[in-house]
Amino acid sequence: MPHTAEWKVRLYLFEDEGTTKARLVLDTGTRSLTGHGVAHCSPTDTDVPQIGDELAAGRALHDLGRQLVAVAESDIEGMGASETGQDNRPAAGWLT
Numbered sequence: 001m002p003h004t005a006e007w008k009v010r011l012y013l014f015e016d017e018g019t020t021k022a023r024l025v026l027d028t029g030t031r032s033l034t035g036h037g038v039a040h041c042s043p044t045d046t047d048v049p050q051i052g053d054e055l056a057a058g059r060a061l062h063d064l065g066r067q068l069v070a071v072a073e074s075d076i077e078g079m080g081a082s083e084t085g086q087d088n089r090p091a092a093g094w095l096t
Helices: 047-076
Strands: 006-015 019-027 032-040
Touching: 006 047, 019 047, 032 047
Parallel strands: none
Antiparallel strands: 006 019, 019 032
């Protein structure tokens, strides 16, 4: 059965005194999840805002990804399926 969906993602970056914070909001139309990430610039490092943005955004994406997998696993278990057997390694694809 064909399925098409559009999920909206918004990324907000805030930088203040060498600390970059990222907030990533995923809206699926039926659920909203928010990932957070932070990056700190060492006082001895050259201040390059782009690097802080990349680190904070990457960490927010990682946080959101963990949340999304947890929701999916909960939904699978809610359907009466057995545990997914997922450990902390990233999956390369769907379990078959």
